[in-house]
Amino acid sequence: MPRSTRVAGLAALCAVTLMTAACGGDDSASGDGDANTITWWHNSNNEPGKGYYEQVAKDFEAENPGIDVKVSAMAHEDMVSKLEAAFQSGDVPDVYMERGGGELADHVEAGLTKDLSEAASEEISKLGGNVAGWQVDGKTYALPFSVGVVGFWYNKALFEEAGIEAPPTTMDEFYDVVDQLKAADITPVSVGAGDKWPAAHYWYYTALRTCPQDVLEGAVTSLDFSDPCFVEAGAALEDVIAAEPFNPGFLTTPAQEGATSASGLLATDKVAMELAGHWEPGVMQGLTDDGKGLGEDTGWFPFPEVEGGAGDPTAQLGGGDAWAVAEGAPDEAVDLVRTLLSDEVQTGFAENDMGLPTNPAAGGAVSDPALAELLSVRDESPYIQLYFDTAFGTSVGGAMNDEIALLFAGQASPEDVVEATQQAADQEM
Amino acid sequence: MTDQGATMVATRPEEGAARRATSRRAAARPPRLGWGQRLEVLLFVAPALVLMSIFIVWPVVSAVRMSLYRWKGFGPMDDFVGWQNYSLVLGDDVFTGAVGHNFTIVVASIAVQLPIGLGLALLLNRNIRFRGVLRTVVFVPYVVAEVIAGVIWFQLLQPGYGLVDTLVGAVGLTPPEQGFLGSPDITLWTVFVVLTWKYVGLAVLLFLAGLQNIPQELYESAQIDGASWWQTQWQIAVPLLGPTIRTWAFLSMIGSIQLFDIVWVLTGGGPANATTTMATYLINQGTSRGNYGIAGAASVVLFVIALVMAVLYQALVLRRDSQEAR
Numbered sequence: 001m002p003r004s005t006r007v008a009g010l011a012a013l014c015a016v017t018l019m020t021a022a023c024g025g026d027d028s029a030s031g032d033g034d035a036n037t038i039t040w041w042h043n044s045n046n047e048p049g050k051g052y053y054e055q056v057a058k059d060f061e062a063e064n065p066g067i068d069v070k071v072s073a074m075a076h077e078d079m080v081s082k083l084e085a086a087f088q089s090g091d092v093p094d095v096y097m098e099r100g101g102g103e104l105a106d107h108v109e110a111g112l113t114k115d116l117s118e119a120a121s122e123e124i125s126k127l128g129g130n131v132a133g134w135q136v137d138g139k140t141y142a143l144p145f146s147v148g149v150v151g152f153w154y155n156k157a158l159f160e161e162a163g164i165e166a167p168p169t170t171m172d173e174f175y176d177v178v179d180q181l182k183a184a185d186i187t188p189v190s191v192g193a194g195d196k197w198p199a200a201h202y203w204y205y206t207a208l209r210t211c212p213q214d215v216l217e218g219a220v221t222s223l224d225f226s227d228p229c230f231v232e233a234g235a236a237l238e239d240v241i242a243a244e245p246f247n248p249g250f251l252t253t254p255a256q257e258g259a260t261s262a263s264g265l266l267a268t269d270k271v272a273m274e275l276a277g278h279w280e281p282g283v284m285q286g287l288t289d290d291g292k293g294l295g296e297d298t299g300w301f302p303f304p305e306v307e308g309g310a311g312d313p314t315a316q317l318g319g320g321d322a323w324a325v326a327e328g329a330p331d332e333a334v335d336l337v338r339t340l341l342s343d344e345v346q347t348g349f350a351e352n353d354m355g356l357p358t359n360p361a362a363g364g365a366v367s368d369p370a371l372a373e374l375l376s377v378r379d380e381s382p383y384i385q386l387y388f389d390t391a392f393g394t395s396v397g398g399a400m401n402d403e404i405a406l407l408f409a410g411q412a413s414p415e416d417v418v419e420a421t422q423q424a425a426d427q428e429m
Numbered sequence: 430m431t432d433q434g435a436t437m438v439a440t441r442p443e444e445g446a447a448r449r450a451t452s453r454r455a456a457a458r459p460p461r462l463g464w465g466q467r468l469e470v471l472l473f474v475a476p477a478l479v480l481m482s483i484f485i486v487w488p489v490v491s492a493v494r495m496s497l498y499r500w501k502g503f504g505p506m507d508d509f510v511g512w513q514n515y516s517l518v519l520g521d522d523v524f525t526g527a528v529g530h531n532f533t534i535v536v537a538s539i540a541v542q543l544p545i546g547l548g549l550a551l552l553l554n555r556n557i558r559f560r561g562v563l564r565t566v567v568f569v570p571y572v573v574a575e576v577i578a579g580v581i582w583f584q585l586l587q588p589g590y591g592l593v594d595t596l597v598g599a600v601g602l603t604p605p606e607q608g609f610l611g612s613p614d615i616t617l618w619t620v621f622v623v624l625t626w627k628y629v630g631l632a633v634l635l636f637l638a639g640l641q642n643i644p645q646e647l648y649e650s651a652q653i654d655g656a657s658w659w660q661t662q663w664q665i666a667v668p669l670l671g672p673t674i675r676t677w678a679f680l681s682m683i684g685s686i687q688l689f690d691i692v693w694v695l696t697g698g699g700p701a702n703a704t705t706t707m708a709t710y711l712i713n714q715g716t717s718r719g720n721y722g723i724a725g726a727a728s729v730v731l732f733v734i735a736l737v738m739a740v741l742y743q744a745l746v747l748r749r750d751s752q753e754a755r
Contacts, residue, residue: 084716087503106719110504194697249588249608251700260587395501398718402702409613409701427499427517 035330037068039093041083043321045073046286048352056348060339067332087112094329095336098142098322100133101220101386102393107324108136114325115139119334123341130358133386134322143341146355147320148278149302149378150201150387156299158186158272167301169313171236174304178245181272188245190271191408192255192262197389199408200401201275202240203417204317204388207233210309213383220391223425225418229310234407234414236306241408247271251409256283267293275303277318278356278374298370302377315383319390320358392425399424489732496725502715514726524727527698527705528734530617534685534706537621538628539678545625546632547674551662553633554640564637571630579694582623586610586695610696613703620692620704627691628684632677639673640666672750679742686735707731 040057044050050073057069072093074082079097086092092112098104107113117124117139124131124140134142154167159177162184168174181188193199208216211229219225247253247265256263266274267284274280284293305313323337339345343361350357350365356375357363363379366372378384389397403420406412412420462470496515499508518524553564570578585592588608597604605612609619643666651661689708692698698709705713707727715724 084502090503106501107503110501112503194699248606249611251607251611252696260584394717394719398713398720402713405699406701409699411613411701 036066037070038095038330038333038336039070039072040095040336041072041074041079041093042097043074043076043079044354045075049354052348052352052354056340056345060336064332064335069336092326094326094333096324096326098134098324099319099390100142100144100322101319101391102397103390104134104141104324105136106393108141112327113141114327114329114334115141116143116325116334116337119331120338120341123338126360127341127358128360129384130320131322133319133391134324142322142324143337144320144322144358145340145346145349146278147318147358147378147384148356148374149316149318149381149384150205150275150277151300151302151316151374151377152273152275153266153280153284153294154273154299154301155266155269155271155294156297158269158297159299162186162272167299168304169301170305170307171239172307174240175243178243187247187265187271188273190247190253190262190265190274191250192253193246193250193405193408194252195255196401196405197387198255198262198275200389200404201317201387203233203237203400203404203407204385205275205303206236206240206306206309207311207388208315208317208385209233209303209306209311209313210236212310213312213315216311216385220386223392223396223422223428225422225425230418231414232309234417236309237404237407238414241410251405256287259287261287263287278371281368281370282353300370300373312382314381315385316377316381317387318378318384319387321355392421393428396421396424396428492725492728492732494725495721496729498722498725500721501719502721510722514722515730517723518726518730523702523705524707524710524730526702527707527710530704531686531688531706533617534621534624534688535682538624538681538685541621542625542629542632542681543674543678546629546636546677547667547670549629550633550636550640551666554637554666564633567633568630570627571634573627575627575690576694578623578627579691582691583610583695586619607700611700613701616696616700616703620695623691623695624688628681632681635673635677636670639670643669675746675750679739679747682738682742683735686731686738707734 042053044053053073054071057071061067061069083092083096086096087107087110090112098107098113104113120140120143123143127144130144130147131140133147134140134144152167158181159167162177162180164177164180168177178188191198191202207230210232211227215227215229219227219230247262247270250262253265254261258264259268262274263276263280263283264287265271266280267287276283281293281298284298285291287293302314302316323340325333325337341359343359346357346359346362347365349355350362351367353366353368353371356371356378357366363375366375385391389401391397392400400417400421403412403417407414407417495506497509497511498506499510499514500506549567553560553567557563573581586594586609588594588604588606588611591608593609594604605615610616647665647669648661651665656664687708688706689712692704692706692709693712696704698705698713708731711724711727711731714720714727
């Protein structure tokens, strides 16, 4: 082979290698930046939600000729990790989900999220107090389409078997229920402390019941946890742990993956109750063979009152999902979000039991009785505290959750929880 | 190959150039490469260099850079904090605990897996019945992906109704209240048992390969001299297996320092940080808490520890083998 050909061949080979290497790291080609295409990521990846959202996108395209809506339906965890990567690369989908609080504030600060205050003022006033978690410095950055509250989901049949007449309303009654269940040889409560946040929800609630509303609201903005009620919250939680209500091995139990997770144990009659949010019936349906979860036996009661606590016993811990628009997205993306919050789309959302609608016009359309009950609790609550880890952002929230998990393992004191949270908060300042 | 070390002897600069010129001639190197040949060499080496830069050099450099900033993982990286992330990492009890866990696994792996692996290898090297089947049985766990092994063991170790608890109960013992994965005092050792189950196969495979290299005549002549099986193993096989054992120990050490997958699936680093490793610590700080600067600092510390260990091991232990090989 003549020499020149050999070198040329090598050069070609090399060029191909280089191209593959260079292209491998940069796979950001997507539809955004194109004014006629709207990318929309959501987590309703099973029926009926998936099909419903496809129809909504088609209807929107029909009303807006020339606009192409590219829908990506993903499993929740997949969506969260893909979004994280999208935030890092700055290549965010036009319409995506925001959970509010400190996370949203970080995204706003990084200039990733569009201010919707003006463009969607009509919808914002209709949603009322529900948008509070998605406001930063008085501006609204996302429109919540589903907001729910956390409480105890329980198995009515097992409660009956243990001779329990009514769900507990105070902590003392709660301990009685735990004793009755144990006497009937039933594990009272499952908790997915392996995932930390399900355990942390207990502390959030004892804090909500021991701290007055203004202290909590102050802490979210000032990140000051010096009020003694936060230590009292930990002490109240220590009492719960001391009553030993939890499933064996709760320190490593995952929240909702598989039949041996906390949700799986409740769904398969292994335990009598679990503290969880509005997603629980849906999760339990996915973890049972017949797809029904606990079905008729599904019951719900709010977190009991902590005796002597300064918190409002009807205040609830909650949170939800909201549609946000990327900073660089076309104006039609805002129109799509407004459409998603319209009376019609929210009513369809409620009819399909996809969540707890925030548009008051859709409230009556929720068909699942458990969800309907939750909706009335939510709407009657004077105050809904956004999950603390979301409210404080991942850094402070993560440190707090880790320390609460240590409290569950008997390796941290109520003071330690406050101290670790304060320490992480001080680093943020 | 000529000894390049000769040209590298450093002297005063003005002398150096002259020395290099003379030594180059003295070494009687092959004739200088023509431009075409140089280009050819460059073209051959370039893809490897580019790939190495993209996948090794660049990530290391950006991790070091990231470790000097406070950064949440998105937006501009502009909040320079200097060494603060390092002092946070090194002052964090969870991280120092994690380093301790990693070194516990390093020591325990060598102390426990080496005798088991060596014993099994010597046994499986004999002409026993079902040798092929037994070799496969020992090696299969190594072939299973770490994550899958983790999921399997997670189910087997379920407290109360898992197979392990049932077996422990059947022999009349009481399994721990929180299960083998939920009791901070014993969880690290549970993880270690799973690791041993998984990795003894690799040790056996390497040792068996090493045993194949030992000339049969050595055994035969020892037998003629009246040595027992034990004596031949202890006096011939084990000493000649030295280089293989030292290489295996190196792999085991580096693997233990980077331990992540199985721990992540089995315990996520819990309960109460009892099984946190450096790798789970940095993943937790990065992806769960959004403290990418701290995660970067932790990864640099991990890198330095691994590098120091590798270099020391190379210098003190493996060097012998490479010199012997020459």
